[in-house]
Amino acid sequence: MRIIVTGGAGFIASHIVDAYVKEGHSLVVVDDLSSGIKRNVNPKASFVHLDIRDEKLDEVFKAGNFDVVNHHAAQMDVRKSVADPQFDASINVLGGLNVFECARRHGVRKIIFSSTGGAIYGEQDYFPADELHPLRPLSPYGITKLCTEKYLFYYKEVHGIDHVVLRYANVYGPRQNPHGEAGVVAIFANKMIRGEQAVINGDGKQTRDYTFVGDVVKANVAALSYRGSNIFNVGTGIEHDVNFLFDNLRVHLNQSLLEKHGPAKLGEQMRSVISHSKIHKELGWLPSVSLSDGLKITAEYFKKSVNN
Ligand SMILES: NC(=O)c1ccc[n+]([C@@H]2O[C@H](COP(=O)([O-])OP(=O)(O)OC[C@H]3O[C@@H](n4cnc5c(N)ncnc54)[C@H](O)[C@@H]3O)[C@@H](O)[C@H]2O)c1
Numbered sequence: 216m217r218i219i220v221t222g223g224a225g226f227i228a229s230h231i232v233d234a235y236v237k238e239g240h241s242l243v244v245v246d247d248l249s250s251g252i253k254r255n256v257n258p259k260a261s262f263v264h265l266d267i268r269d270e271k272l273d274e275v276f277k278a279g280n281f282d283v284v285n286h287h288a289a290q291m292d293v294r295k296s297v298a299d300p301q302f303d304a305s306i307n308v309l310g311g312l313n314v315f316e317c318a319r320r321h322g323v324r325k326i327i328f329s330s331t332g333g334a335i336y337g338e339q340d341y342f343p344a345d346e347l348h349p350l351r352p353l354s355p356y357g358i359t360k361l362c363t364e365k366y367l368f369y370y371k372e373v374h375g376i377d378h379v380v381l382r383y384a385n386v387y388g389p390r391q392n393p394h395g396e397a398g399v400v401a402i403f404a405n406k407m408i409r410g411e412q413a414v415i416n417g418d419g420k421q422t423r424d425y426t427f428v429g430d431v432v433k434a435n436v437a438a439l440s441y442r443g444s445n446i447f448n449v450g451t452g453i454e455h456d457v458n459f460l461f462d463n464l465r466v467h468l469n470q471s472l473l474e475k476h477g478p479a480k481l482g483e484q485m486r487s488v489i490s491h492s493k494i495h496k497e498l499g500w501l502p503s504v505s506l507s508d509g510l511k512i513t514a515e516y517f518k519k520s521v522n523n
Contacts, residue, residue, distance in 0.1 A: 218281060218439075219275070220287065222286075223246055224246035225246065226388075228329075234436050242260035242261065243261045245275060272313055284325070286311065289306060290302065291395055293396065303356055315370055319374050328379070330382045332344070332450050333423065333487050334356055371444045382448045384488070387510075401517070409521070416480045418479070419458035422455060422487065424488040425509070427502070427508075430503055437500055447497065452490050
């Protein structure tokens with residue numbers, strides 16, 4: 216297949232590009248390198264340094280004759296979205312629309328989209344949240360993801376373009392940066408490797424559904440052969456708190472630092488965890504890497520990258 220991946224120099228999508236290349240697909244990556252890094256881009260993929268809001272994107276689609284768009288480029292910092300909702304929407308909504316309009320004009324049949332299971336449901340009524348849980352995002356970032364899902368419904372109904380929406384939990388792993396939804400893993404690991412004290416916000420009992428990037432990649436591979444349009448959670452269904460992360464990373468990084476707690480972040484969601492029953496049933500997807508194993512792999516990666 217001919218596939219264009221937006222945001223393919225970033226954490227999650229660069230791993231997806233690696234997997235697609237390995238499967239023999241032909242890849243074009245579009246990224247403005249605002250948070251992504253060129254060296255993340257697989258050398259077998261063509262790289263276009265471009266903002267997804269730029270009208271030149273049309274030329275890339277015209278030349279590429281793509282079968283599939285995998286759309287991962289985004290302003291993905293929740294706090295930044297609160298500080299500047301207009302900037303956030305300019306990339307996440309208008310940039311997304313530029314991608315989808317190019318797809319429509321140039322005959323793309325399928326869009327895979329990275330939505331969020333961590334931010335789209337808001338405070339949960341039940342645990343884990345399935346895809347039918349009410350959608351009450353509490354940040355501009357979460358709202359742009361919901362809005363984009365609605366646009367994809369429109370492109371399916373009116374223009375016949377299929378979509379697979381993947382609502383990720385909190386994704387962690389090699390190449391992650393501190394700004395994403397599981398940024399705490401990168402923050403703690405980088406501090407501990409330098410022998411600095413990492414500070415836990417509040418009592419550290421806030422929980423998230425930490426999902427290893429390799430498992431997220433598998434969902435994106437499975438999405439390629441899915442027929443039809445659908446929305447799937449991609450998460451482990453298991454909650455872990457921040458104190459667990461701290462202790463686990465401390466062991467993997469051989470650090471004897473004691474837990475230190477700072478003030479709680481105002482308005483921080485206390486619990487978030489999503490169900491994978493639907494994606495298991497429809498795509499056969501199950502998480503395969505435990506948090507402890509995934510943190511070990513991630514800690515090794517950060518150790519190497521800090522020492523290089
Ligand atoms: N990390 C998570 O836990 C998580 C959870 C749910 C959803 N997501 C979504 O997954 C996607 C990838 O996130 P990530 O964690 O890999 O973040 P990332 O910042 O590493 O990746 C985003 C990529 O998009 C690029 N980009 C940003 N603005 C752009 C623009 N205007 N034009 C072109 N490229 C642009 C960045 O340079 C970067 O390479 C995002 O859409 C994010 O919202 C991430």
